[in-house]
Amino acid sequence: MRFIGDNTLTLSDFCEILFKGSELSVSENALERVAKSFTFLQNFSTDKIIYGINTGLGPMAQYHISDEDKISLQYNAILSHSAGTGE
Numbered sequence: 001m002r003f004i005g006d007n008t009l010t011l012s013d014f015c016e017i018l019f020k021g022s023e024l025s026v027s028e029n030a031l032e033r034v035a036k037s038f039t040f041l042q043n044f045s046t047d048k049i050i051y052g053i054n055t056g057l058g059p060m061a062q063y064h065i066s067d068e069d070k071i072s073l074q075y076n077a078i079l080s081h082s083a084g085t086g087e
Contacts, residue, residue: 005030052077 002013005027016022045053054070056063057077065073 001025003027003030005033 001023002009002017003025006029013022017024041050041053044050049055049064051057051061052073054065054067055061056065056073
């Protein structure tokens with residue numbers, strides 16, 4: 001099993017994952033760092049305008065994103081950048 005977050009994945013790691021079916025998982029350490037970053041941004045962005053966090057992206061940056069739609073914005077940004085990578 002290969003873990004994301006503790007070490008840099010090598011070309012050999014990618015080959016194992018893509019062609020030999022090696023499993024991939026996110027390390028507990030990485031999950032903790034993501035949670036810490038999320039909490040920081042959640043607190044820091046209160047009453048502030050932060051590009052791509054509570055505004056649209058690119059030409060849509062002038063538009064404020066409601067609190068209810070922030071998660072959807074992030075999810076859609078990931079989806080838009082993963083086009084052409086398979087299912």
